Amino acid sequence: MNSRFPVSLHILTLLDGAKGEVVSSDYLAGSININPVLVRKEIANLRKYGFVDSKEGKGGGSFLAKNATEINLGEVYKAVKSDYILGQNKNEPNPKCPVGRQINEHLLGLYTDAENALIAYLAKQTLADFALKFK
């Protein structure tokens, strides 16, 4: 499991706290304690999903492109997800076995529904709600 969700949420929380001021990838990386290049990559993704925008050049950095009340955690999850939520076997199961032949199809159905249940839960909370927990 990678750390893209917590890293993205950390970035978004910091940007929310900055109230429109731009924040550099170095500053963000310093709070998260990861390499700034990873932060910039993650920001590229958040930008792609319309959550943030960035300004290049000296004095540049990133800022929220939407109000924190308009970003829910289900959307953030969808923006970073890559793996199957409950894992996958990379090898092809045995097609000669009735279970092997059909399991991926049935796992996919299960995963789709399970992920929707998770997203529904996450979608109840906005970035604003999350950021409010910080004192």
Next chain:
Amino acid sequence: MNSRFPVSLHILTLLDGAKGEVVSSDYLAGSININPVLVRKEIANLRKYGFVDSKEGKGGGSFLAKNATEINLGEVYKAVKSDYILGQNKNEPNPKCPVGRQINEHLLGLYTDAENALIAYLAKQTLADFALKFK
């Protein structure tokens, strides 16, 4: 993300199909298409949780220790889970930053609730329900 959940569910589905007959780790591994040693490790875990039992020696193998209607997929998930559901940053966030200092605590709260939502969904389905999908 590892493949422990799909591997465990595959094993359990095969054992359900075997109707009490013992199934060898070699046979299970052949259907899943993974190494038999991994199957035996995963079976050791399923045994620890009381889902299966095994018989050593020639003609040995594993079998369900409970009725498939008494095993729900939420329990299976709990038996194999190791990672935080939405990932974790292994490096310690910056304690000098208010967000860095508190984020793990707030992520933990979020993850606990999110995982409970996922488990609640999975718990609605038994192994028997899942196995019934196979023709």
Next chain:
DNA sequence: TAAACTGTAATAAATATTATTACAATATAA
């Protein structure tokens, strides 16, 4: 007592993740 298994440890190989280096492009401001 040979054969077919499980259980498990140790190690190797493969894959995935994260970190680092490097540098072009961009914007600011002295």
Next chain:
DNA sequence: TTATATTGTAATAATATTTATTACAGTTTA
């Protein structure tokens, strides 16, 4: 107009995780 601070991104290296393999002792059966 030029030095500086930044983003964007590619390439590579380092680290961590996952999976596979090898090896073998112990168990049970026939």
